[in-house]
Amino acid sequence: MTHFLEPEEVDYPLTTREGWAAFVAETIAPPVVLPPAALQRLPEPERAEYDQVREDYHSQLVIVSTPTIRHVAATGRKRILLNRHQYSARRGLIVSGQAGTGKTTAITQLGKNYEQLGRRRGEVPSKALPVVYVTVPPAATPKMLAIEFARFIGLPLPSRYSQVEITNKVCDLLCTLGCRLVLIDELHNLDIGTRVGAEAADQIKYLSERIPATFVLAGVDVEGTGLFAGRRGGQIASRYSLIPTSPFRHKTADQCGAWQSLVATLEESLRLHAHQPGTLLKLSPYLHDRTSGMIGSLSHLVREAALDAILDGSERITQASLERVDLDESAEQQNLPRTRRRRSRHEKRTA
Numbered sequence: 001m002t003h004f005l006e007p008e009e010v011d012y013p014l015t016t017r018e019g020w021a022a023f024v025a026e027t028i029a030p031p032v033v034l035p036p037a038a039l040q041r042l043p044e045p046e047r048a049e050y051d052q053v054r055e056d057y058h059s060q061l062v063i064v065s066t067p068t069i070r071h072v073a074a075t076g077r078k079r080i081l082l083n084r085h086q087y088s089a090r091r092g093l094i095v096s097g098q099a100g101t102g103k104t105t106a107i108t109q110l111g112k113n114y115e116q117l118g119r120r121r122g123e124v125p126s127k128a129l130p131v132v133y134v135t136v137p138p139a140a141t142p143k144m145l146a147i148e149f150a151r152f153i154g155l156p157l158p159s160r161y162s163q164v165e166i167t168n169k170v171c172d173l174l175c176t177l178g179c180r181l182v183l184i185d186e187l188h189n190l191d192i193g194t195r196v197g198a199e200a201a202d203q204i205k206y207l208s209e210r211i212p213a214t215f216v217l218a219g220v221d222v223e224g225t226g227l228f229a230g231r232r233g234g235q236i237a238s239r240y241s242l243i244p245t246s247p248f249r250h251k252t253a254d255q256c257g258a259w260q261s262l263v264a265t266l267e268e269s270l271r272l273h274a275h276q277p278g279t280l281l282k283l284s285p286y287l288h289d290r291t292s293g294m295i296g297s298l299s300h301l302v303r304e305a306a307l308d309a310i311l312d313g314s315e316r317i318t319q320a321s322l323e324r325v326d327l328d329e330s331a332e333q334q335n336l337p338r339t340r341r342r343r344s345r346h347e348k349r350t351a
Helices: 017-025 036-041 044-060 067-082 103-120 142-153 163-176 195-210 230-237 253-268 284-291 295-311 319-323 329-334 336-350
Strands: 092-097 131-135 181-185 214-220 240-245
Touching: 017 103, 017 131, 017 142, 044 295, 067 092, 067 103, 067 214, 067 240, 092 103, 103 131, 103 181, 103 214, 131 142, 142 163, 142 195, 163 195, 181 195, 195 214, 195 230, 253 284, 253 295, 284 295, 284 319, 295 319
Parallel strands: 092 214, 092 240, 131 181, 181 214
Antiparallel strands: none
């Protein structure tokens, strides 16, 4: 017999209306850490459940308010206000930088905070859809982009529908639903050097004219894709401000302080029984060296080390436990000598 998940149990992707609504409503509450005596009295099934709650928590961990997140939030909010009474040529944002520098987190937090605030103030009707979040598929065509919007809304599309028909239905429905912020991620998937890619870029411009919303785009090193080149690029450049993202630096006192603040926030969020507060803060130079200042790599490193600490029962993070975590290959390649030494030690232990 086939068993199907109940609707509330489905893990919808963020690029759907249901997934986005769950993301907006989500609050990550730190679990209570039991004192040693209470922990010892827990029966085995309850201890397993207690550990699972902490595992789930550390798999998400905390969203840190980085300078990029604050910049995108502040600038995005002002763009939404500026565009409120604009009928054309609305101003938007493009967030661009290396992979792992927090672009997706920045734009999705902008959308989440905007929608939460609007609903709290009663400015957003219950049936409204104030924010749309889609990603650009590889080798995107104009029709593929329109379908991504339709999929987010949950709009059924007969296969016979043309690009123009899908686009018109998407624009009409989003106007009806009161969409005011459109987030488009993975912009680097547009190959502007091809006819299809250029037409897809035109589709985004067309959608921004038809939908009375602020458009915020994000992608890897977008300025190097040719998006701002030529007559078509000139139109885009005249309407969008570019917010670059980069790894955290670690040279000046201010740069080191910003990195330490980030590390300290992550450490304070840990819910481990034997972890010594301040351990990660003391290791902040090592953490920067290991991750090359990439917030995505740092988050991965700390979260996986925390999960290991729960699974192996050590309940603490040390430099030795951090060394056992395999990071993304980009971060590992940045530190090849260290990576080779670490992998060599691991091979000796497992031989």
